[in-house]
Amino acid sequence: MTGLDAALAWLDEHVNYEAIAAGTHPRPTLERMVKLCELSGDPQRSTPVVHLTGTNGKGSTARMVTALLNASGLSVGTFTSPDLQRINERLSRDGAPIDDESLAEALIGVATLEAASGVRPTRFEALTLAAFRWFADLPVDAMVLEVGMAGRWDATNVADGTVAVVTNINLDHTDVFSNRRDIAEEKAGIVKPGSTLVLGETDPELLPLFEDRGQERTWLRDRDLALTDNRLAVGGRSFDLRTPGAAYEEVFLPLHGAHQGTNALLALGAVEAFFDRPLDDEVVRAAFEGVSVPGRFEVVGRNPLVVLDGAHNPAGAATAAATLDDLAVGGERILVVGMNRGHGEPADLLEALDAPLASRVVATQADWPRAVPAEEMAAAAAGLGVEADVVVPVAAAVQAALAGAGPADAVLVTGSLYVVGAARTTLLG
Numbered sequence: 001m002t003g004l005d006a007a008l009a010w011l012d013e014h015v016n017y018e019a020i021a022a023g024t025h026p027r028p029t030l031e032r033m034v035k036l037c038e039l040s041g042d043p044q045r046s047t048p049v050v051h052l053t054g055t056n057g058k059g060s061t062a063r064m065v066t067a068l069l070n071a072s073g074l075s076v077g078t079f080t081s082p083d084l085q086r087i088n089e090r091l092s093r094d095g096a097p098i099d100d101e102s103l104a105e106a107l108i109g110v111a112t113l114e115a116a117s118g119v120r121p122t123r124f125e126a127l128t129l130a131a132f133r134w135f136a137d138l139p140v141d142a143m144v145l146e147v148g149m150a151g152r153w154d155a156t157n158v159a160d161g162t163v164a165v166v167t168n169i170n171l172d173h174t175d176v177f178s179n180r181r182d183i184a185e186e187k188a189g190i191v192k193p194g195s196t197l198v199l200g201e202t203d204p205e206l207l208p209l210f211e212d213r214g215q216e217r218t219w220l221r222d223r224d225l226a227l228t229d230n231r232l233a234v235g236g237r238s239f240d241l242r243t244p245g246a247a248y249e250e251v252f253l254p255l256h257g258a259h260q261g262t263n264a265l266l267a268l269g270a271v272e273a274f275f276d277r278p279l280d281d282e283v284v285r286a287a288f289e290g291v292s293v294p295g296r297f298e299v300v301g302r303n304p305l306v307v308l309d310g311a312h313n314p315a316g317a318a319t320a321a322a323t324l325d326d327l328a329v330g331g332e333r334i335l336v337v338g339m340n341r342g343h344g345e346p347a348d349l350l351e352a353l354d355a356p357l358a359s360r361v362v363a364t365q366a367d368w369p370r371a372v373p374a375e376e377m378a379a380a381a382a383g384l385g386v387e388a389d390v391v392v393p394v395a396a397a398v399q400a401a402l403a404g405a406g407p408a409d410a411v412l413v414t415g416s417l418y419v420v421g422a423a424r425t426t427l428l429g
Helices: 003-011 031-039 058-071 100-117 123-137 180-190 259-275 281-289 314-327 346-352 374-383 394-403 417-428
Strands: 049-053 076-079 091-093 142-146 163-166 196-199 217-220 226-233 236-242 247-253 298-301 305-309 333-337 360-363 388-390 410-414
Touching: 003 100, 003 123, 031 100, 031 123, 049 058, 049 180, 049 259, 058 076, 058 142, 058 163, 058 259, 058 281, 076 123, 091 123, 100 123, 163 180, 163 259, 196 259, 217 259, 226 259, 236 259, 247 259, 247 281, 298 417, 305 314, 305 417, 314 346, 314 410, 333 394, 333 417, 346 374, 360 374, 360 394, 374 388, 394 410, 394 417, 410 417
Parallel strands: 049 142, 049 163, 076 142, 163 196, 196 217, 305 410, 333 360, 333 410, 360 388
Antiparallel strands: 076 091, 226 236, 236 247, 298 305
16 A cells, blocks of 8 residues: 555545444444554653543634644644545644645554554544654654544543643534533543643533542633633734733734634643643744634635634534624625534524524535435525525535625635535635
């Protein structure tokens, strides 16, 4: 097996639970990952780890943690999911995706190990192991790992985070979890003995689930970490932030949405806990000023305003609608929406997006096994009293929305990161 095409063909021969309804998964286990990591010399233990989970915001927070560690002088390996346009995005060093040759080599290394050991990983496990091995071989000074799903049984959880970050707890993966308490218990599984837990969730009913996990300390949002001011600024947001070690005022972040203030706060707390000291004020400013998060309320066009946001569940959709309120001035709103199974009901997502206030809804679907059929999304819109056009594929849906948009209008493409990824390829190449 040589070259990236061959390596990816090998990878795609493995079961992909990201593409299969979670309710059909077998008993969760870390046995395969533990064995394969042992045979690889436990690369996940080669350097300190910041481990992140949460229903929403973990991808943005992971990028901010990476930026802060980089600005502090460290080389950082970051593993995220899913990818928007290319699988290379999942593995990055200092914010730059892995190149094709290195990705092929990393996957071939896992394939060779599989053949020698007889242990067959899932697709996500193979990617996770490839990331661990690549980071260890470079080497990097720190790893930032985003959980793929939940936490306790996620492939990334063979690593022990020096810092564990839980952004929030909302209902998601509804084909597995029926309530927030169960979700919280699973996400709490990434907290390891001796670590620092940076906890963004503040619901008093859920907080006891994060106690007595063996962590050395817990830094709780609104108690140990505080966002004391959160202002709309030209091109993003401006924040005043307080951590256990310092206060940082008028910090600019070139991302849209008040929710990014909480993500920034948690990222700052995580890196302060990682170093066990406050960060230099100029380091914080430089790091945040350089952050970009593709596909998370990403403005890709003006006149009309065109925004891509992977708001894949109702909680994320409500945040997207509120953020659009900050940016859209006058004009009509046009929604291009497609979602995946397991992230709530289509009607709930559309309601959270304020779909009844939109002038037009274009229902679509990604080329993905778990995609909700566009016709089903359109029917949910009709149930809310909103007419929706059914346009597939995503590229055609985006073009249809733009064709009907005036210069003062706003077009929001949302609902699934796979929809956003396809739209991004259409609009940006």
